[in-house]
Amino acid sequence: MKIKEKKIFQKIENADHLLGYPLSEQERACMRHVSNVFKVNVPACYLDLIDWNDPHDPLRKQVVPSEKELEWHTKESKDPIGDRIHSPVPRIVHRYMDRALLYPTLQCAITCRHCFRKDSLNEEDGFFSQEILEPALSYLASRTQICEVILSGGDPLMISNTDLAWLVRQLEKISHLRLVRIHTRIPAVLPQRITRDMVHALRGRLMVCIVTHINHPREITPANIKACRILREAGFMLLNQSVLLKGVNDDADTLTTLFRDVTYELGAKPYYLHHCDLGRGLGHFRTSIETGLSLMETVRGELSGICVPQYVLDLPDGHGKVPLGPSYVEGHEAHTWLFRNHSGNRHEYEEIVSKKSETRP
Numbered sequence: 001m002k003i004k005e006k007k008i009f010q011k012i013e014n015a016d017h018l019l020g021y022p023l024s025e026q027e028r029a030c031m032r033h034v035s036n037v038f039k040v041n042v043p044a045c046y047l048d049l050i051d052w053n054d055p056h057d058p059l060r061k062q063v064v065p066s067e068k069e070l071e072w073h074t075k076e077s078k079d080p081i082g083d084r085i086h087s088p089v090p091r092i093v094h095r096y097m098d099r100a101l102l103y104p105t106l107q108c109a110i111t112c113r114h115c116f117r118k119d120s121l122n123e124e125d126g127f128f129s130q131e132i133l134e135p136a137l138s139y140l141a142s143r144t145q146i147c148e149v150i151l152s153g154g155d156p157l158m159i160s161n162t163d164l165a166w167l168v169r170q171l172e173k174i175s176h177l178r179l180v181r182i183h184t185r186i187p188a189v190l191p192q193r194i195t196r197d198m199v200h201a202l203r204g205r206l207m208v209c210i211v212t213h214i215n216h217p218r219e220i221t222p223a224n225i226k227a228c229r230i231l232r233e234a235g236f237m238l239l240n241q242s243v244l245l246k247g248v249n250d251d252a253d254t255l256t257t258l259f260r261d262v263t264y265e266l267g268a269k270p271y272y273l274h275h276c277d278l279g280r281g282l283g284h285f286r287t288s289i290e291t292g293l294s295l296m297e298t299v300r301g302e303l304s305g306i307c308v309p310q311y312v313l314d315l316p317d318g319h320g321k322v323p324l325g326p327s328y329v330e331g332h333e334a335h336t337w338l339f340r341n342h343s344g345n346r347h348e349y350e351e352i353v354s355k356k357s358e359t360r361p
């Protein structure tokens with residue numbers, strides 16, 4: 001890795017460093033136990049965004065460990081969405097026909113306290129190497145129905161530009177691949193990592209789509225805006241996913257501002273709002289689905305269609321994602337449908353379907 005790239009990664013603080021910040025007694029007391037179980041990693045520039053006078057700061061909750069992470073419900077799991085069942089070779093998860101996940105590394109710039117892969121991130125062989133990815137690349141080459149490869153992890157942008165360039169060139173050689181999608185929290189939490197050199201490493205035959213992960217409007221900063229501008233000017237498609245988190249963004253005002261700012265400041269389309277998965281020790285972050293649906297209905301009424309993400313749940317045991325709604329269909333009888341509109345009023349709609357076009361072969 002070049003010195004310039006290395007320097008960026010040196011600014012990531014671990015549990016010991018975090019003890020130098022103005023933590024509460026409770027946070028200090030549980031740091032050791034929690035960091036023995038789950039990693040602790042936070043870029044210094046993210047810690048600078050925290051209001052340390054506020055014990056309930058929404059950014060603080062996403063990065064400073066809580067003793068509640070060690071309270072595990074029996075239905076919570078190390079592998080909450082069944083990645084293992086769908087992993088045919090190391091570093092691949094293949095659940096849907098036309099797209100597959102590939103993990104270049106299991107390292108992250110930040111360890112989000114709400115991460116559903118927190119358990120996998122502890123794996124010791126989680127580093128990048130060309131050898132470790134060989135079976136994954138052969139697998140992708142052998143499945144001609146796959147047209148989209150999703151780099152996930154871990155954070156794919158933790159690997160050097162040289163390694164990124166190598167990986168993308170390998171993917172480009174697989175002729176049935178058309179798009180490379182990168183799931184990353186780096187534009188939000190370590191924006192200095194996004195450079196023109198990095199763009200250059202990614203750009204080539206494949207369409208590139210970057211999916212950022214931003215959960216709170218205060219994660220949007222001038223540095224973050226600049227990073228996203230570089231990605232858009234490169235011609236990359238830019239989307240964002242968020243996780244619905246109790247005490248972080250589970251109110252309509254925060255979500256409305258978040259989805260607007262993501263769209264209007266970053267030029268990223270809000271793609272998914274994830275219901276918090278059944279990962280171990282995430283109970284204190286999880287809202288009810290009822291709450292999620294009601295929040296989505298409120299924000300849907302306020303926002304431009306561009307700003308509205310799809311609220312989704314990833315089913316346990318690898319059964320995949322389901323869109324949760326809300327649904328505006330109140331019922332129907334034959335061709336008469338009853339809908340609820342954005343203000344909550346009910347309206348009937350008479351469906352007109354031409355018989356002729358229906359019977360045409």
Ligand SMILES: *Cc1c(COP(=O)(O)O)cnc(C)c1O
Pocket residue numbers: 093094095096099100101150321
């Ligand atoms: C979430 C996920 C995807 C991507 O699904 P989209 O709905 O296309 O965003 C692909 N593969 C796996 C295994 C996933 O968990």
Ligand code: SF4
Pocket residue numbers: 107108109110111112114115116117118153154155184185213
């Ligand atoms: S960046 Fe993504 S993979 Fe890494 S800890 Fe956060 S949510 Fe998990």
